Amino acid sequence: MHSLITSPFLGQYLVLRPGHGRGVGIPESRYEELRVAVADDRPAPSWLHEATAQAWQMPLPDGGLRETVLVRERSPYGYAKASWEINLGCDHDCGFCYLGEKRFEGLNWDDKLRLLTMLRDAGVLWLQITGGEALIDREFAAAYEYATGLGMMIQISTNGSQLHKVRMQELFARLRPYRLTVSLYGATGATYDAITRNRGAFDRFTRGLDASREAGLPVRLNVIVAEENAHEVDAMVSLAEDRWGFPYQVFTNMSPTIHGEAEPLASQAQKYVKTRRLFTGCNTGHTFFHVNPHGIASVCKIGRDPNVNLMTEGLEALPRLGGISESLQLRTGGCSGCSKVGTCRTCRPRHLVPYSGQHRRSSSSKAQ
Template identity: 75%
Template sequence: MHSLLVSPFLGQYLLLRPGHPTGVQIPESRYEELRNAVAQERPLPAWLGHVTTQAWNMRLLDDGARDQVLVRDRSRLGFGKASWEINLGCDHDCGFCYLGEKRFAGLAWEDKRLMLDMLREAGVLWLQITGGEALIDSQFAAAYEYVHDLGMMVQISTNGSQLHKARMQELFAGLRPYRLTVSLYGATAETYDTVTRNRGAFDRFVRGLDLSRDAGLPVRMNVIVADENAHEVDAMVRLVEQRWGFPHQVFSNMSPTIGGDSAPLVSQAAKYLTARTPFRGCNAGHTFFHVDPHGIASICKIGRDPSVNLMTEGVDALTRLGDIAETLQTRTGGCSGCSKSGACRTCRPLARLHQEAGDNRSLYCLHGGYGS
């Protein structure tokens, strides 16, 4: 298993250590030097040891040092990041979930491998594995290990329900993610179990976070605020800061489901809603993309239609995402000719979901009072 990763990334060249969030940018000449040394089984250059010591206090083993370095080839497609829903199934049943109905369905194992191979060929270096709840997928561990073998830096998004299990702690201790993003839904068992509709969930969650803290895993917390748990906002933040000491963010703005159902918005805690910053565009579909459990790729998690089918069309289908992104970001329908588009805080795909759900414009539109 490699302990160093050398990879092109959006016109740059990076030296990374799997499981660590920081990296070192290197010039193209040093990328080529490392690529040739590994390919030709020659000794690694002396400067590499100096860099790894300075960056991570890491000493390369003299015996078999080349085996510690994985050098990725350039991609003709030039993507850098992606997110992947391994499965939409979940062991929680939160009413505000943007996924709506969460069915257990997805690709067979060989098709998962094929899809992940295509992500690497596309140039994806940073991969977020999410769900549903990713860790309850029966093939999660195998997929996680395979992604590491391909030379990707992995972030896991999870509700934390499985982190108390020894097999998960062993998996992450052996192959660290560069980030483990965990959502928190309450500061007490009564509130947490009510929000997730899962009896005993809070106790399992706390045990898993305690183990993750003791293991030094790179956890980042998302404190999710809804009407059902808004009375515990301060207590949730104290729990994160005082018990675990993890960095955290507070999220309170809900969105319609990906199918256009406005049900999650009922759970919003009006007192805690925050104004987003003005939307200035993004690189969705150009440098990053999203893949659902069936290998359907879209520009992002929100703008899912139109999409391309990796399993039937192959990796070259991703080249169409750029044009799809430009089309989806065009302000059409109720946003055509908007006089406040320069200050709008909602991207067009998200505004479209709100419109299809028949939502009050005050939730997403400056003309309706949003963010004023």
């Protein structure tokens, strides 16, 4: 497997090391120099030796670069990031989950490979693999390895239930992820197991986090605050800071399900709900997109309709997301006559809009 990636990225050029946060910006001329050096299997230029030593204290081999550097070609589509729900199944059953009913279904292996190749060809350099629970998919490890081999920097969103398993630790030691984003639902077994409705979940979770800390994996914790665990907020933060030393964020705002049901909102701990920032638009659909377990691409996890089916329409359909994004940014279906457009704190794709003859509300992204 390659040790370095060089790639276009939003009009710039980068040298990256898989599994590491730092990158090196380079001019186009040096990107072209590396393309030629890799194609001809030439030794690394002196500036690359200096850059890798400074960024990662990484020596380069004296021979040719073909086995060391993977060159990502320019893409006519211009996307840089994507998220992919490998499945919607989960081994937890949290009542506030934005997925609602969690069906374990998705693409077969051949179509997973085809989809990941399309993501590479679309220009995706950073890929988030999520779910459901991504790590329980029987083809997760193979898909993760394939995506890494295509030259994507992988972030994995997980509930951490599988991290205690030796095979997962061995996989991430061999192919280090860019980031492991792990949700934390409680500071005690009683609370954690009650929220996840999974007996013994807290014990498995803490063993997995202990193993990940020992292995030096790049874990980031999402501390999920709900009515059921609000009394353990300080204890959850203490786990993140004192037991594991992982960076963390605290999430307090719940979202409707992706099917429009409002049940998760009842789990919000009102004392901790935060005022959202003003919505000023975003570049989703233009440089970023989301793909569900069936290969259907939307502008993001929130704005799932309209969409394009990559498996039936192919990569050529992807640019339609730009127009879809612009239409979603203008949504005011739930706020007819609203005079607060310039001060609204709700992402426009969340607004009520007609869908399939009914009013439906889109969800916010999963708290992972």
